[in-house]
Amino acid sequence: MRLHVVDHPLVAHKLSTLRDERTDSPTFRRLTDELVTLLAYEATRDVRTDTVEVTTPVAVTQGTRLSYPRPLVVPILRAGLGMLDGMTRLLPTAEVGFLGMVRNEETLEASTYATRMPDDLSGRQIYVLDPMLATGGTLVAAIRMLLDRGATDVTAVVLLAAPEGVAVMERELAGRPVTVVTAAVDQRLNEHGYIVPGLGDAGDRLYGTAG
Numbered sequence: 396m397r398l399h400v401v402d403h404p405l406v407a408h409k410l411s412t413l414r415d416e417r418t419d420s421p422t423f424r425r426l427t428d429e430l431v432t433l434l435a436y437e438a439t440r441d442v443r444t445d446t447v448e449v450t451t452p453v454a455v456t457q458g459t460r461l462s463y464p465r466p467l468v469v470p471i472l473r474a475g476l477g478m479l480d481g482m483t484r485l486l487p488t489a490e491v492g493f494l495g496m497v498r499n500e501e502t503l504e505a506s507t508y509a510t511r512m513p514d515d516l517s518g519r520q521i522y523v524l525d526p527m528l529a530t531g532g533t534l535v536a537a538i539r540m541l542l543d544r545g546a547t548d549v550t551a552v553v554l555l556a557a558p559e560g561v562a563v564m565e566r567e568l569a570g571r572p573v574t575v576v577t578a579a580v581d582q583r584l585n586e587h588g589y590i591v592p593g594l595g596d597a598g599d600r601l602y603g604t605a606g
């Protein structure tokens with residue numbers, strides 16, 4: 396597994412406002428959207444492309460087009476949905492699959508309540524979206540499922556990661572074709588499994604509802 400922390404002043408600026416407890420849901424949603432496009436720029440550096448011929452008003456030249464099969468973008472509901480528009484703006488030809496997952500707040504174990512994507516992902520490049528990598532349970536389960544379906548290249552785009560979650564991913568997905576792109580790796584997890592300093596519950600802050 397590869398970890399890429401995007402070190403850029405615009406990313407740091409937007410992330411700081413996201414962290415601020417005074418930031419309301421509409422602003423949180425807008426900033427998440429903007430931050431995802433910046434992270435997506437890095438995350439798609441190795442997206443597969445083909446060379447095509449383009450006729451400009453002046454001459455014929457070589458151009459670039461996203462390859463087929465198209466990339467698959469998979470937001471992890473609920474909070475990952477807040478990242479979908481920002482990602483598909485950069486990857487307009489991508490297909491979208493959905494994964495509904497929730498972490499038990501007592502045991503911190505992740506469970507899956509909805510899956511809607513192709514059974515066969517052979518050879519596909521996948522971008523998984525989830526704002527928070529905390530214990531790593533959710534992303535490890537999600538990515539294992541994608542690899543089991545044949546995905547050959549999985550990139551997780553997350554806003555924030557905890558070092559504990561990164562270590563779990565590195566252990567559980569060692570040697571697998573997996574990359575994590577994040578805006579920051581924070582200090583630690585607290586006793587409730589929340590990232591410190593973090594930004595709180597991403598789903599609640601995006602949608603204004605607890606749960």
Ligand SMILES: O=P(O)(O)OC[C@H]1O[C@H](OP(=O)(O)OP(=O)(O)O)[C@H](O)[C@@H]1O
Nearest residue numbers: 472473474497498529530531532533598
């Ligand atoms: O790394 P982990 O310890 O597994 O925790 C991270 C998960 O927790 C949050 O989702 P949550 O379960 O709160 O669901 P929600 O998106 O519906 O709020 C977050 O969006 C991740 O999916």
Ligand SMILES: O=c1cc[nH]c(=O)[nH]1
Nearest residue numbers: 529589590595596597
């Ligand atoms: O800090 C955290 C940890 C898990 N899920 C969140 O939304 N926030």
Ligand SMILES: [Mg+2]
Nearest residue numbers: 596598599606
């Ligand atoms: Mg939540």
